[in-house]
Amino acid sequence: MPEMNISWIIVYMAILGQCCSLQTRHLVAGDRLKLLQRKADDARYKRDSPKKPPRTDFLQAILDSYDSTISPNFDKDQPTVVTVKLRISSFDSVTESSMDYSLTALVTQEWKDPRLMFFNLIDAKYLELDAKLIHKIWVPDLYFPNEKKSYFHDVTVPNRMLHVHEDGQVIYKARISLTASCPMDLRRYPMDAQECSLFLESFAYSQRTVIFVWADNPLSFGENLVLPHFRMLKNAPYTCEPHVRVDAGNFSCLEVRFTLKRNLGYYMIQIYIPSIFIVAISWVSFWLNVDAVPARISLGILTVLTMTTQKSSAVTNLPKVSYIKAIDVWMAACLCFVFAALLEFAFVNIMDRHQLKRVMAIRSEQQQNNIELKEIVRNRSPDGRPFYTFQGIRRARRLDFVSRIVFPVSFAIFITCYWVVYYFDNDNLIKS
Known part of the structure; x- marks a missing residue:
């Protein structure tokens, strides 16, 4: 029995030490951030000393106290509104046998994170973060429900970027290629016209946490975009019903619909x-x-x-x-x-x-x-x-x-x- 009490005391002391070290790390990061803010305030009112803290120290202080596993408005119990924009650089491989199509697009997402606001704290309007730091910032869990296969481009480096503005506005861009399913009605083949949709939806967050909306100019195409066997009659963005429904709430869903007419030549x-x-x-x-x-x-x-x-x-x-x-x-x-x-x-x-x-x-x-x-x-x-x-x-x-x-x-x-x-x-x- 004394040996068991000693072992429980050792486990309790280890857990207490871990909690203290974690709390100390957050306090140190918070103190560093407050110190940087105090220096920026002093420099703002002292004309003879306009120097602001280095960007590296400021970024390190923010990332040390930032939790990328929590959504921006988690404590306020408000949804984070994410605007989405697509720029399609190629649209090809519309395959009738497997009823799918392939495209390459630049997906842009924008949202506001109050934890990343830094008005006049450094001598920059926004920070450009490398792809290696993206995992330290919270990003929406966007996915494509009708996607069969996809991948990120990583030549010569991962084609992803993240900009953080001084008002907390975050811009995240990623270049992807995907193959999406497109159910086709071939009764009029080869004089048919097909409607192929691309769905965008939140995977884990319901509308209580994340809401996706289209940007003002949601869809654009590359200058040299040519479809081999089709011509695009029209394209339009929509909001759609979620593909997955849960008791906790529905998921936010967006849809872009392409109307394609087959070339007869x-x-x-x-x-x-x-x-x-x-x-x-x-x-x-x-x-x-x-x-x-x-x-x-x-x-x-x-x-x-x-x-x-x-x-x-x-x-x-x-x-x-x-x-x-x-x-x-x-x-x-x-x-x-x-x-x-x-x-x-x-x-x-x-x-x-x-x-x-x-x-x-x-x-x-x-x-x-x-x-x-x-x-x-x-x-x-x-x-x-x-x-x-x-x-x-x-x-x-x-x-x-x-x-x-x-x-x-x-x-x-x-x-x-x-x-x-x-x-x-x-x-x-x-x-x-």
Whole structure:
């Protein structure tokens, strides 16, 4: 029992010594700060002694008595208002397969911390702190709820800065790159317009402690900002509902919304114009002779396989969604037109062969009955066939002639309806 009492006494003395040393450190830092203030006041009223305390001693005195784990208005039970501003230097990599986008931005946050006020205490209006000292100053816990991955830039030094003004105004800037999720509706792809949002929210502090608001000029872009496959129609900042709700209070949330319209130039060159040419090539078989079976078969199969390959390459980078996209409608229609041209030749060839089989059957029967065929064979068609086969050829050629008109007209009607529904109607939807 005496040994246990002695051990408890030793532990109590150690804790008491730690508390005394911590209190002494804060008292010393407070005394140094009061001493610097007293020197500044004396120098303010003595014209012959305008010298103010060194900035290094003043900064050290402030940081020694400063607690970076407590918000500025913690004792007053008031929220700290933080203004946020974004300058986007690059906006790229809008990926449909993963439904996200990437950007690089300079995030600026401003707030007022009364503990850092130093009116006329030193010969400077504000202090520029190195990135190594940022962890000693309280900064808001801003994060991006819809962010997938992100990182700070640190070449050649960490791209972060902190300015402390004499009225306690703190300006914190950090350069970051992030990839954020963007749910997309691809029903009108590639004539679609997408709305991608970037959310900014406090991670641990509710609105009782931190409130985020947009600055007067909240959003700006770099001079050479170019999007590869999109053009930005508009961008606007909003306040939003928090993504996380707790009983203690809601979290402050900000949102910036980008409206992006897809550029059609790439898709016109790589998809639409080549597919139109492939469909038109399939119509060449209508001008070939009915007897040119190898040529018409080769042309039909080649165009069908080409359209199938192009359709596969057009949707390779798209997610496997359950609804039908505009590009699916286009490629399916082109494939149907090409396949219909191949079926048209098959039908024409069947008509010709069926008539030829009937003639051969009649000839065989006449030969068996020893019927003279000289009068029948005397009249021939222009291509050298007997007249009784000319009726099948005439029907086949009439079908080819009708197909030369019906197929192009039908395809032109489809193209007109397609662009009216998916392109022009989409523009009206965006404007509304």
